[in-house]
Amino acid sequence: MRLNKSIIALFLLPAVIIYLAIFLYPTLRTLAMSFYDIPALSSKVAEWKYVGLVNYEDLVHSSYFVGSMKNVLGIWLIGGVLIFAFAFLYAVILTSKVRGVHFWRSLIFLPNTVSAVVLSVVWLQYVFNSSYGLLTSVFNRLGLTALANIQWTDNEHIYFSMIIAFSFGSIGYFMLILNAGINRIPGDYYEAATLEGASPWTKFFRITLPLLRDVFRTTLVLWTITAFNFFVWSATFGLDDPHTVTPAFYMYQKVFGKGGNVYVEEAFNVGSGASVGILITLATLIVSALIGRLFPKERLEY
Amino acid sequence: MNTGTSKTTRGSWLAYIPLYAWLIFSVILFGWVILASLSTTREIFTNSLLGSGIHWSNYTGLFKDQGMGRYFLNSIVYTVVSCVGIVVVAAPAAYIMGRVRFRGSRWVGTMFMSALAIPSILITIPLFSIFVELKLTGSIITLIIVYVCTNVPFGVFFLTGFFSSIPKEFEESASMDGSGPIKTFVSIILPIAQPGIITLSIFNFLGIWNEYFYALIFANDPSTRTLALSLQSIVYGFANTGNYGGIFAACMIVFLPSFIVYMLVSKRIIAGLTVGAVKG
Incomplete structure (x- = not known):
């Protein structure tokens, strides 16, 4: 269709300007800031002091930051295994002729639509509560006092408790994508395989899994982006507990935190916060590229 | 839709276990929170939700105070x-x-x-x-x-x-x-x-x-x-x-x-x- 240039510009410009102002410019500015020592968020460019890679070196030598990186890798790995195991289980079940598929799909996706603050409070104050909580009551009733006495939110357990609670809220989304991916595989393949006498297991491993490769790649990349930017649950569930701090939350504490926490003595500047953002982005890009290598684009079209 | 994971009769019965497990957990979670939101703190701690009737004051208090x-x-x-x-x-x-x-x-x-x-x-x-x-x-x-x-x-x-x-x-x-x-x-x-x-x-x-x-x-x-x-x-x-x-x-x-x-x-x-x- 033809439209004159001024109309195209009028329709397109607001979105383009927003992109330039809100995405491109801040990204480049963050990249620049990561090489400077910047005393405060409101500092003018004239007050910035060029320090090269010093911000990055300091981060690598900060035990608190390294700890936060270990935390985020654990979330990526443990949470990833938990979420994908359950998401795949439910995705397969929901394509196996159960009744009420729409109801079950909506139910499993429901936690994804609930505010992280609400989910955190419900898990912290009910499921994991040590006096009237769900786990404690169930284990007590079963006579498993050792399990009933576990303090799910103490120093030792809060990290794993957080991963479990977070995963519960994320399974639904990945289940939906995997489910749609399985549904997209043409039925003829299975019919042909059945005629050849293939068992359900053979069909699952020889047809379903290989044809899901593209979907696996997409979901793994999505999960990597989510996990590496893990922030909200450190704030709502971990509540500043150092055992749950991730790089993104570390950056928040340092740059935007109102002070008053234990780690403030560590010399810190806004430029260093910017380098945290750059590191997270780089890590996401690298891991996504590796995932692309592991699951190369399917040449087979169907 | 046919997916090749079509189950035998026994299989389809098994498939409902994880589904009902999710349903029961969700119902307990949200059901308990609704009841607790209408109970007193003492009732929550003594496992006797709604023991003294419904307390709307938990809600009205949030808006008032x-x-x-x-x-x-x-x-x-x-x-x-x-x-x-x-x-x-x-x-x-x-x-x-x-x-x-x-x-x-x-x-x-x-x-x-x-x-x-x-x-x-x-x-x-x-x-x-x-x-x-x-x-x-x-x-x-x-x-x-x-x-x-x-x-x-x-x-x-x-x-x-x-x-x-x-x-x-x-x-x-x-x-x-x-x-x-x-x-x-x-x-x-x-x-x-x-x-x-x-x-x-x-x-x-x-x-x-x-x-x-x-x-x-x-x-x-x-x-x-x-x-x-x-x-x-x-x-x-x-x-x-x-x-x-x-x-x-x-x-x-x-x-x-x-x-x-x-x-x-x-x-x-x-x-x-x-x-x-x-x-x-």
């Missing part, structure tokens, strides 16, 4: 204004992207796609500095601008497909009737694309209602706070004073609006989500 009505209103303003703003900016751009071939259109498309991959953590520090310079911090408008701007790329991406599937005849007959491009867009194209715009707005509603990160950074003071943020500070205060009934009532106030929306439109949400994700 904690100013939750204010935060509720804030969240409604943030959500509604942002949802409208996103469509106003994204729909015309998506219309061009989906229907008009012009020089550089691929480049612009890549640009919007790249924005989807930029993490919010990367843009926050400069954004905050910009708002400080514009003296916009501490105002409701700040967070609305942030929500509109950060959601426009996804809006363009999502709506482009809807616009490109509309037959060209609509514009052709409109221009023969002498209608200008802007009028054609507003009075003919937008109504046809309505299903896509509604689905997009539902996503945006749920996303913004529950949003946490930007709210924490750009609207973290008592007059501009969102409902979800206020929940956190209320819970913190109530845990110290021991008002556990109030904690769960506050959860319900944040949970219910998004739950009601979800109940009404879950089919649409799920269809919209899977269309984009699998193609990607």
Whole structure:
């Protein structure tokens, strides 16, 4: 269709300007800031002091930051295994002729639509509560006092408790994508395989899994982006507990935190916060590229 | 649909176990919270929920003493204004992207796609500095601008497909009737694309209602706070004073609006989500 240039510009410009102002410019500015020592968020460019890679070196030598990186890798790995195991289980079940598929799909996706603050409070104050909580009551009733006495939110357990609670809220989304991916595989393949006498297991491993490769790649990349930017649950569930701090939350504490926490003595500047953002982005890009290598684009079209 | 995992009779019975496990867990979780939100703290701790009848005071107290009505209103303003703003900016751009071939259109498309991959953590520090310079911090408008701007790329991406599937005849007959491009867009194209715009707005509603990160950074003071943020500070205060009934009532106030929306439109949400994700 033809439209004159001024109309195209009028329709397109607001979105383009927003992109330039809100995405491109801040990204480049963050990249620049990561090489400077910047005393405060409101500092003018004239007050910035060029320090090269010093911000990055300091981060690598900060035990608190390294700890936060270990935390985020654990979330990526443990949470990833938990979420994908359950998401795949439910995705397969929901394509196996159960009744009420729409109801079950909506139910499993429901936690994804609930505010992280609400989910955190419900898990912290009910499921994991040590006096009237769900786990404690169930284990007590079963006579498993050792399990009933576990303090799910103490120093030792809060990290794993957080991963479990977070995963519960994320399974639904990945289940939906995997489910749609399985549904997209043409039925003829299975019919042909059945005629050849293939068992359900053979069909699952020889047809379903290989044809899901593209979907696996997409979901793994999505999960990597989510996990590496893990922030909200450190704030709502971990509540500043150092055992749950991730790089993104570390950056928040340092740059935007109102002070008053234990780690403030560590010399810190806004430029260093910017380098945290750059590191997270780089890590996401690298891991996504590796995932692309592991699951190369399917040449087979169907 | 047939998937090859077709089960024997025994298999299909087994398939319901994980489903019912999820159902039971969800019912216990949300059922218990509803009952606890209407009980006293003592009843919660002694496992005798609703022992002395229903206590609506947990809810009324939140509005009377904690100013939750204010935060509720804030969240409604943030959500509604942002949802409208996103469509106003994204729909015309998506219309061009989906229907008009012009020089550089691929480049612009890549640009919007790249924005989807930029993490919010990367843009926050400069954004905050910009708002400080514009003296916009501490105002409701700040967070609305942030929500509109950060959601426009996804809006363009999502709506482009809807616009490109509309037959060209609509514009052709409109221009023969002498209608200008802007009028054609507003009075003919937008109504046809309505299903896509509604689905997009539902996503945006749920996303913004529950949003946490930007709210924490750009609207973290008592007059501009969102409902979800206020929940956190209320819970913190109530845990110290021991008002556990109030904690769960506050959860319900944040949970219910998004739950009601979800109940009404879950089919649409799920269809919209899977269309984009699998193609990607």
